[in-house]
Amino acid sequence: MTALVIRGGTVVTADGSRVADVAVEAGRISAIEPDLSGPATSAAAVIEATGMLILPGAVDVHTHTRVATEAEPDRFFRDSVAAAHGGTTTFLSFNNPGTGSSPAGERSLVAGLAEWHAATDGDSAIDYGLSLAISGRADDPLAELPATIDAGVATSKAFMVFDFRLADRTLFEAMRRMGDRGGMLQVHCEDPVLLDAGIARALARGEVAPRHHPATRPPYVEAVATARAIAFARMSGSPLHVVHLSSAAALAEVRRGKADGVRVTAEACPAYLVLTEAVYEEPDPARCAGFVIAPPLRAAADRDALWEGLADGSLDLVATDHVPDRLGVEKAAAADGLSFDRISNGAPGIETLLAVMYTRGVVTGRISIERMVDLIATTPARRFGIRGKGALQVGLDADVVVFDPAAERALRAGDLHHTSDYTPYEGMRVRGAVRDVLVRGEDVIRGGRFVGRRGFGRFVERRPVSG
Numbered sequence: 001m002t003a004l005v006i007r008g009g010t011v012v013t014a015d016g017s018r019v020a021d022v023a024v025e026a027g028r029i030s031a032i033e034p035d036l037s038g039p040a041t042s043a044a045a046v047i048e049a050t051g052m053l054i055l056p057g058a059v060d061v062h063t064h065t066r067v068a069t070e071a072e073p074d075r076f077f078r079d080s081v082a083a084a085h086g087g088t089t090t091f092l093s094f095n096n097p098g099t100g101s102s103p104a105g106e107r108s109l110v111a112g113l114a115e116w117h118a119a120t121d122g123d124s125a126i127d128y129g130l131s132l133a134i135s136g137r138a139d140d141p142l143a144e145l146p147a148t149i150d151a152g153v154a155t156s157k158a159f160m161v162f163d164f165r166l167a168d169r170t171l172f173e174a175m176r177r178m179g180d181r182g183g184m185l186q187v188h189c190e191d192p193v194l195l196d197a198g199i200a201r202a203l204a205r206g207e208v209a210p211r212h213h214p215a216t217r218p219p220y221v222e223a224v225a226t227a228r229a230i231a232f233a234r235m236s237g238s239p240l241h242v243v244h245l246s247s248a249a250a251l252a253e254v255r256r257g258k259a260d261g262v263r264v265t266a267e268a269c270p271a272y273l274v275l276t277e278a279v280y281e282e283p284d285p286a287r288c289a290g291f292v293i294a295p296p297l298r299a300a301a302d303r304d305a306l307w308e309g310l311a312d313g314s315l316d317l318v319a320t321d322h323v324p325d326r327l328g329v330e331k332a333a334a335a336d337g338l339s340f341d342r343i344s345n346g347a348p349g350i351e352t353l354l355a356v357m358y359t360r361g362v363v364t365g366r367i368s369i370e371r372m373v374d375l376i377a378t379t380p381a382r383r384f385g386i387r388g389k390g391a392l393q394v395g396l397d398a399d400v401v402v403f404d405p406a407a408e409r410a411l412r413a414g415d416l417h418h419t420s421d422y423t424p425y426e427g428m429r430v431r432g433a434v435r436d437v438l439v440r441g442e443d444v445i446r447g448g449r450f451v452g453r454r455g456f457g458r459f460v461e462r463r464p465v466s467g
């Protein structure tokens, strides 16, 4: 029996858009037809959606949500609610240091996975999964990788930089072993030798304020590391996903790798598509710290190159790299003169993905609405082994967003639901608004209000990745 019919909206898939009705049965899409008025008469619920866009829920494959602690028991839950408000129905988190992982969890992938499960079980309002961070402080991560993939964690991430960086040889071996098992390594590509030298030089000159952060990690530092990771994928034959690609120079490396037949995909993040290095001119170090992310924000030419990459397929997907740091807590020491290299890296974005992509991508004509859906839902689900999600298609989970394209508003931190205390997009005018969100056919957002429940979200087991 039909539980729900969504009537009269424009159904958008990666392949095309059409006005149609969508029926839901047992949590899955059971029909997409021009006229389901028959089933609607006996359905338990009908959502009128004339004039609305019907989109698959976004699948955000890059977040650094914090797990609950005794002091902040709602942190993970609240960020999952924020994601839903923004039109995201599934998100993947990392357990890198700072997100709540203990030293024991950092030393062992299997222990880290168990710890993260225990910390997040029954906490999320929407579906969610994990990508493990493979720390350089882990005892024997290579031996543990097969077990983590078998446990539904098809992707893990290695960092070439930071104090938990992975040595090159281990990174190569991790990529190879994951690929052999149907998994995929995600890599943060910046060159550690160049980066350390850049930071040391700035500090020696007394250039310690947050505004000096970008000059220490210019695009070639990213590009040379991206090229090396792609060479690793080429030699190993394994898939590679380049996270948060930020520059035209690194994009050129991805294009070259794809042309050479390497199994590489790359991700853009909204911050690099909207903001530029001009934000570092902010004179107040406490506010400037809000833009301390790695890689740093780049020149306008880089930003424009990324949009071209999204349009022509050189970039494969968009994810947020959400870090719920607060100017008043994690980044607060910037106000007291803490040097830029010691300021917590990252910026929030779990709630603003769809708003930014629709406004700056679709409304401006840089990408089509179909391409947007592909970039934020369909391709991330496929590439990360998330079966049954990422598209509006009969048989898949009814993860659906009813989006009002006519709405207009300005983004304000005070209106957002995440656990950060700011947004990098403060004051930005955006078009469109998320009206309703369904996860597996259940109401999570209705009329812009959260009506879901804590613990409804299911852990998504993933494998294998494709491509």
Ligand SMILES: [Zn+2]
Residues within 6 Å of the ligand: 062, 064, 243, 321
């Ligand atoms: Zn990240």
